[in-house]
Amino acid sequence: MCELLAMSANTPTDLCFSFTGLTRRGGDTGPHGDGWGIAFYEGKGVRAFHEPSASASSRIAEVVQSHPIKSEVAICHIRQANVGAVTLANTHPFMRELWGRYWTFAHNGQLQGFSAPPGYYEPVGDTDSEALFCDMLNRLRQHCDRDSSRDTLIGLLVRQAEGYARQGVFNLLLSNGDWLFTFCTTKMASITRRAPFGPARLKDADLTVDFAAETTPNDVVSVVVTEPLTSDERWDIYQPGEWRLWTAGEVVQRGRVSL
Amino acid sequence: MCELLAMSANTPTDLCFSFTGLTRRGGDTGPHGDGWGIAFYEGKGVRAFHEPSASASSRIAEVVQSHPIKSEVAICHIRQANVGAVTLANTHPFMRELWGRYWTFAHNGQLQGFSAPPGYYEPVGDTDSEALFCDMLNRLRQHCDRDSSRDTLIGLLVRQAEGYARQGVFNLLLSNGDWLFTFCTTKMASITRRAPFGPARLKDADLTVDFAAETTPNDVVSVVVTEPLTSDERWDIYQPGEWRLWTAGEVVQRGRVSL
Numbered sequence: 001m002c003e004l005l006a007m008s009a010n011t012p013t014d015l016c017f018s019f020t021g022l023t024r025r026g027g028d029t030g031p032h033g034d035g036w037g038i039a040f041y042e043g044k045g046v047r048a049f050h051e052p053s054a055s056a057s058s059r060i061a062e063v064v065q066s067h068p069i070k071s072e073v074a075i076c077h078i079r080q081a082n083v084g085a086v087t088l089a090n091t092h093p094f095m096r097e098l099w100g101r102y103w104t105f106a107h108n109g110q111l112q113g114f115s116a117p118p119g120y121y122e123p124v125g126d127t128d129s130e131a132l133f134c135d136m137l138n139r140l141r142q143h144c145d146r147d148s149s150r151d152t153l154i155g156l157l158v159r160q161a162e163g164y165a166r167q168g169v170f171n172l173l174l175s176n177g178d179w180l181f182t183f184c185t186t187k188m189a190s191i192t193r194r195a196p197f198g199p200a201r202l203k204d205a206d207l208t209v210d211f212a213a214e215t216t217p218n219d220v221v222s223v224v225v226t227e228p229l230t231s232d233e234r235w236d237i238y239q240p241g242e243w244r245l246w247t248a249g250e251v252v253q254r255g256r257v258s259l
Numbered sequence: 260m261c262e263l264l265a266m267s268a269n270t271p272t273d274l275c276f277s278f279t280g281l282t283r284r285g286g287d288t289g290p291h292g293d294g295w296g297i298a299f300y301e302g303k304g305v306r307a308f309h310e311p312s313a314s315a316s317s318r319i320a321e322v323v324q325s326h327p328i329k330s331e332v333a334i335c336h337i338r339q340a341n342v343g344a345v346t347l348a349n350t351h352p353f354m355r356e357l358w359g360r361y362w363t364f365a366h367n368g369q370l371q372g373f374s375a376p377p378g379y380y381e382p383v384g385d386t387d388s389e390a391l392f393c394d395m396l397n398r399l400r401q402h403c404d405r406d407s408s409r410d411t412l413i414g415l416l417v418r419q420a421e422g423y424a425r426q427g428v429f430n431l432l433l434s435n436g437d438w439l440f441t442f443c444t445t446k447m448a449s450i451t452r453r454a455p456f457g458p459a460r461l462k463d464a465d466l467t468v469d470f471a472a473e474t475t476p477n478d479v480v481s482v483v484v485t486e487p488l489t490s491d492e493r494w495d496i497y498q499p500g501e502w503r504l505w506t507a508g509e510v511v512q513r514g515r516v517s518l
Contacts, residue, residue: 042311044383045347050306063322088304096356100381120379122359124303 002092002108002226003032004188005076006173008180008246009221012070015040017202017209019076020065021229024204026078027054034081035091036061039104040071041177046102047071050091072248073180075173077106089125093173094133096121099146101176105133108226109169109185136160136174150179154245154253157181161243162257171226180246182224184238185259191235192222192249200230220249261351261367261485262291263447264335265432267439267505268480271329274299276461276468278335279324280488283463285337286313293340294350295320298363299330300436305361306330309350331507332439334432336365348384352432353392355380358405360435364392367485368428368444395419395433409438413504413512416440420502421516430485439505441483443497444518450494451481451508459489479508 005022007015019038027033033054040047047069055061055078077092084090093106107129116131119138123130139160144153157174161183164170172183182188195218197211215221224246228235238244245253264281266274278297286292292313299306306328314320314337336351343349352365366388375390378397382389398419403412416433420442423429431442441447452459454477456470474480483505487494497503504512 042347045309045311045350047309047347048307050304052301052304059326060322063319067318088301088306091304097381097383100383102383122356124356124359124361 002077002079003030004106004108004171004173004224004226006175006180006182006224007071007074007221008224008249009072009219010248010250011216011219012042012072013219013221014068014070015074015076016065016068017200017207018223018225018229020207021202021204022076022078022225023055023058023061023065026056028056029204030078032078032080034086035079036077037091037093037106038064038074038076039093039095040069041073041175042071044101044177046095046104046177048093048095050088052086052088052091073175073177075104075106075175075180082110084125084127087125090127090130092129094130096133096137098137098141098176103137103174103176105136106173107132108171111164111168111170114164114167132164154181158243158255158257165241165257165259173224178247179252180224181243182238182246183243185240187226188224188238189226189228189235190222190224190238190244191228191233192220194220194249201232202229203231204229222246222249261336261338262289263365263367263430263432263483263485265434265439265441265483266330266333266480267483267508268331268478269507269509270475270478271301271331272478272480273327273329274333274335275324275327276459276466277482277484277488279466280461280463281335281337281484282314282317282320282324285315287315288463291337291339293345294338295336296350296352296365297323297333297335298352298354299328300332300434301330303360303436305354305363305436307352307354309347311345311347311350332434332436334363334365334434334439336367341369343384343386346384349386349389351388353389355392355396357396357400357435362396362433362435364395365432366391367430370423370427370429373423373426391423413440417502417514417516424500424516424518432483437506438511439483440502441497441505442502444499446485447483447497448485448487448494449481449483449497449503450487450492451479453479460491461488462490463488481505481508
């Protein structure tokens with residue numbers, strides 16, 4: 001299993017605090033030492049960092065923890081390899097361009113004997129995760145177009161996710177920069193922070209932050225993660241089969257499929 | 260104008276020395292303060308860094324300078340914007356996946372009134388450079404396939420480059436990880452370092468390196484750049500219209516088109 005982390009916010013916000021907690025699980029408080037990656041949207045651009053080694057001891061992860069990169073959507077993954085060698089090409093999040101936007105994807109889980117029909121997008125590495133991502137985009141390109149409504153796109157994504165989830169474990173983070181689509185088959189939790197902001201303490205590191213000092217009263221910042229990152233806040237646990245669509249820090253659509 | 264830098268090597272090699280020289284031109288010894296980016300191939304994977312701000316004062320550029328990331332092919336660009344706003348989405352190198360490989364591209368120059376026919380690959384930002392890159396890949400996808408020989412691919416790339424070069428300034432770095440294709444209309448120079456290695460001194464920073472201490476006798480490392488980076492070595496200047504294809508540090512094909 002791997003660990004996932006994502007953020008959706010209504011104002012450019014850094015992810016230093018949550019990223020610090022998560023990266024400790026990459027070879028320190030957790031066993032996920034086979035690589036880490038993070039993608040930050042800034043407008044339509046994406047700033048990504050990937051390393052095929054443990055985040056807990058990474059110099060570059062240290063810079064990402066301490067250098068506030070402000071974003072409205074970010075996706076992060078720390079890896080404990082099951083399918084595919086420990087290489088840079090197998091390190092999430094994966095990214096492709098579709099309809100003039102960058103789409104980013106991170107996944108945890110494994111599908112039994114998944115094989116995708118050939119399509120326009122092809123995996124570069126050899127993880128089933130990247131093959132799934134390419135399959136999702138190939139089907140979007142086949143059944144939708146750039147003018148499709150968000151409802152149409154999300155409807156198709158939910159049907160795809162439901163199909164994959166019946167074949168195995170499929171916890172998903174997917175974004176095109178406008179929205180963040182999250183789908184849970186086994187483990188996922190979220191928290192939405194808004195005024196009045198208070199302090200929070202990481203579970204995985206001796207670190208407390210006072211969000212009141214770092215925010216304005218209008219900020220809404222949500223974090224989605226495999227397992228809650230703080231010990232003194234109330235996280236909202238996803239049910240198996242549950243999906244939530246986030247925009248600007250808020251859930252704008254949600255639902256649950258039967259598995 | 261922007262400045263370009265690329266490396267082709269027969270063994271994983273870091274680019275710290277050359278990158279240090281180039282990044283000084285990004286807002287210090289040169290005016291290219293509108294962003295910088297670098298892509299390093301590691302196997303089939305790519306590790307990329309992009310920032311829409313001056314490299315000379317960047318904390319992340321500092322880490323890339325001092326943290327030896329070893330690669331056999333790397334492409335780097337520092338930007339002085341002419342077309343397109345100073346945004347992350349407009350920051351080179353650009354990357355797309357084609358036939359299960361990541362292709363990376365950096366360009367300097369400007370084409371008068373370039374417009375590309377619509378295709379599968381679309382620009383995310385609004386530079387003519389990214390539109391050119393998408394056009395090149397769309398035409399590769401149209402006229403070649405994954406089994407096309409390298410000669411066929413390069414023949415098509417040369418014809419494309421020749422066409423673009425007739426419309427303006429088109430200095431190009433393009434790689435699929437196996438080879439590095441370079442094309443010059445105005446300014447480009449290269450150097451190949453091999454045993455016996457000696458010292459070299461940067462023009463743009465007070466830094467000397469003794470390559471003999473950092474290499475083995477079999478290493479072959481070539482650097483391609485807009486303007487020579489060192490003051491005490493002999494660089495091989497490209498002619499207008501000249502192209503060179505590099506693999507493992509050596510020129511494996513070359514030619515010149517009339518402009």
